[in-house]
Amino acid sequence: MPLKNNLTISKIIKRYIKMRGYTxxxxxxxxxxxxxxxxxxxxxxTVDAELLFEFxxxxxxxxxxxxxxxxxxxxxxxxxxxxxxxxNPEMREGELKVxxxxxxxxxxxxxxxxxEIKAELMRSFNQMFYLLDVLLxxxxxxxxxxxxxxxKYYCMPxxxxxxxxxxxxxxxxxxxxxxxxxxxxxxxxxxxAEINR
Numbered sequence: 001m002p003l004k005n006n007l008t009i010s011k012i013i014k015r016y017i018k019m020r021g022y023t024x025x026x027x028x029x030x031x032x033x034x035x036x037x038x039x040x041x042x043x044x045x046t047v048d049a050e051l052l053f054e055f056x057x058x059x060x061x062x063x064x065x066x067x068x069x070x071x072x073x074x075x076x077x078x079x080x081x082x083x084x085x086x087x088n089p090e091m092r093e094g095e096l097k098v099x100x101x102x103x104x105x106x107x108x109x110x111x112x113x114x115x116e117i118k119a120e121l122m123r124s125f126n127q128m129f130y131l132l133d134v135l136l137x138x139x140x141x142x143x144x145x146x147x148x149x150x151x152k153y154y155c156m157p158x159x160x161x162x163x164x165x166x167x168x169x170x171x172x173x174x175x176x177x178x179x180x181x182x183x184x185x186x187x188x189x190x191x192x193a194e195i196n197r
Contacts, residue, residue, distance in 0.1 A: 007069060007070070007081060008045045009045065009047050009052065009066070009070075010041075010042045010043070010044075010045040010047055011045075012061075012066055012069070013042060013047065013052075013055050013059070013061070014042055015084075016055070016059040016061050016084070017059065018127060019084050019127060019129045019130060019133075020059050020060070020087070020130060021095070021125055021126075021127050021130035021134075022059075024038060024039050024042065027055075027058065027059075030058055031054050031055075031058060060085070060087050060088050060091055061085075062085045065085065069081060078146070079144070079145065079146065082144045082145075082146060082151065083143070083144055084129060084133075084142070084144065086133050086138075086141075086142065087133055087134070089138060092133070092134055092138070095130075095134045096134050096135070099121075099125065099131065099134045099135060100191075102120075102121065102124050102125075103117070103121060103135075103188065103191055104191070104195065106120045106121065107188070107191065107192050107195055108195075114185050114188050114189060114192075115185075117188050118181070118184055118185060118188060121184070121188075128153055128180050128181070128184070129142065129144070129151075129153055129180075131184060132153055132155060132180055132183060132184065135184070135187045136155060136183070136187070139157055139158045139159065140155050140156065140157055140158065141155070141156055141157075141158055142154070142155050142180075143155075143156070143177075152179065152180065153179070153180030153183075154177040154178065154179060154180065155177065155178045155179075155180065155183045156176055156177045156178070157176070
């Protein structure tokens with residue numbers, strides 16, 4: 001869901017809804033609000049402060065980051081508006097149980113193809129960032145890049161990021177990043193090895 005031009009609070013909220021693995025209908029149910037009313041509020045960009053805090057609590061939105069995006073004194077880079085914070089640990093723990101139940105089932109049903117397991121996971125959850133966010137340990141960061149109008153995700157251990165920033169950008173800096181699809185395959189392989197022990 002590209003943000004690019006005319007950045008609005010509703011666009012950011014819709015993006016969080018998508019990247020957290022929800023639909024607007026599911027969010028409406030969780031907030032105890034009428035789906036059509038909530039959808040209308042988001043379409044008209046008429047989110048009030050009370051509703052914004054409800055969204056922030058449910059979706060773990062970083063309101064300070066959101067405020068910085070709308071600060072007129074500071075220009076924002078093209079990619080800055082695309083970055084997403086990872087879920088808080090409590091939220092991730094709940095989501096992890098659900099995702100692992102699907103993953104374990106696919107590993108059992110499709111024991112010979114990592115690519116097919118990955119494809120089934122993507123069909124079930126329909127969002128790469130969500131899967132990476134849930135399945136990666138907390139000490140990883142996920143950076144979002146936009147290439148040919150498509151989002152790509154790169155994963156890197158936080159320790160490597162800190163070392164890279166201390167040492168400056170070198171030739172080895174990018175080699176520590178794993179592209180999202182490759183990272184998801186690695187996670188599936190590790191889980192498969194755990195199950196088969």
